[in-house]
Amino acid sequence: MSLELKKRIITSIALFALLISMYLYTYILIVSLIIIALIAWIEFYGLISKIFIRSKILTFIFKSLSLMYLSLLVFGILYVVSYKPELKIFFVYSIFVSIASDIGGLIFGKLFKGKKLTKISPKKTISGSIGSFIFSLMLIFPFLDTIVNHTILSLFMVTGLISLTTQLGDLFISYLKRKAKVKDTSDLLPGHGGVLDRIDGIIFAIPIGYILLNYF
Numbered sequence: 001m002s003l004e005l006k007k008r009i010i011t012s013i014a015l016f017a018l019l020i021s022m023y024l025y026t027y028i029l030i031v032s033l034i035i036i037a038l039i040a041w042i043e044f045y046g047l048i049s050k051i052f053i054r055s056k057i058l059t060f061i062f063k064s065l066s067l068m069y070l071s072l073l074v075f076g077i078l079y080v081v082s083y084k085p086e087l088k089i090f091f092v093y094s095i096f097v098s099i100a101s102d103i104g105g106l107i108f109g110k111l112f113k114g115k116k117l118t119k120i121s122p123k124k125t126i127s128g129s130i131g132s133f134i135f136s137l138m139l140i141f142p143f144l145d146t147i148v149n150h151t152i153l154s155l156f157m158v159t160g161l162i163s164l165t166t167q168l169g170d171l172f173i174s175y176l177k178r179k180a181k182v183k184d185t186s187d188l189l190p191g192h193g194g195v196l197d198r199i200d201g202i203i204f205a206i207p208i209g210y211i212l213l214n215y216f
Contacts, residue, residue, distance in 0.1 A: 006191075007190040008190075008191030008192060009191070010190070010191070011189050011191050011192050012192075015198065018032060023088075026082075029077075029081065034074060036195055037070040037071070037073070037074045039188065039196075040070060040194075040195050040196045040199060041066055043185035043186050043196040044062075044066050044196055045063050046180075046185065046186070047173075047176045047177060047179075047180045047182070047185060048062040048066075048180075050179075050180035073206065073207060076207070076210075077206070080210070087210075087214060089143075089146055089147060090209060090213040091206055093147060093209065093213065094202075094205050094206050094208070094209025094210060094213070095202055095206065096143075097139055097159055097162045097163060097166070097205065098162065098163075098166040098202045098205040098206075098209075099202075100135040100139055100163075101135060101136045101162075101163040101166040101167060101201065102132070102166070104128075104132045104133070104135025105124070105128040105132040105135075106131075107131055107135075108125075108127045108128050108131020108134070109123070109125045109127060109128030109131065112128075112131075113125060113127065115127075118171065120174055120175045121170075121171060121178070124170075124171070124174075129167060132167055133163050136160070136163035136166075137160065139159065140152065140155045140156060140159055147213065150216075154216065157216075158209070158212045158213060161208065161212060162205050162208060162209045162212070165201070165204050165205045165208045165209075166202070166205045167201065168201075168204070169200050169202075169203065169204035169205065170201045172200070172204075173185070173197070173200035174200075184197050185197050
């Protein structure tokens with residue numbers, strides 16, 4: 001096992017433990033969300049600054065929009081957790097689908113390789129995208145008794161859309177990294193890169209998942 005893989009595994013375990021703690025303890029959730037959003041915004045700002053190095057106006061626009069989006073996302077999550085705790089499962093499910101999508105893409109991409117999905121991210125393959133959908137859909141049955149207001153068919157549709165959103169979010173950040181000519185948004189997380197590298201799909205999957213699960 002390579003040193004890089006060991007770092008990735010250890011960091012993944014630590015992140016999973018943090019995720020569980022955030023679910024169990026509200027004060028950890030609040031503090032963690034604020035810190036994660038702040039770091040992700042700083043990393044995003046760093047990318048934008050490299051891309052629009054000669055345009056302060058565009059840098060300011062993207063900086064403002066990203067800060068507004070992340071702030072609304074954090075406050076939205078905290079509002080639901082505080083006043084509608086029975087709907088917290090929608091956030092949990094969206095996050096798990098997003099994580100499963102990343103894992104499925106990684107495993108299928110390495111196992112089957114094949115044709116590239118897009119020039120935006122050379123490592124992404126069509127087989128990896130298929131794996132993302134497969135791993136995501138596998139979560140339906142463990143959550144079927146928890147998300148009671150949905151049938152299997154509707155959950156298949158919603159889960160597929162959450163996975164698609166995750167993949168598009170990942171590609172969006174990959175595109176920005178390509179434009180900024182950087183491999184990772186930072187080196188804060190050993191084996192993973194930056195915080196934004198880990199939550200690029202999740203920050204888009206959470207609101208889409210919540211809306212679809214709550215109103216679809």
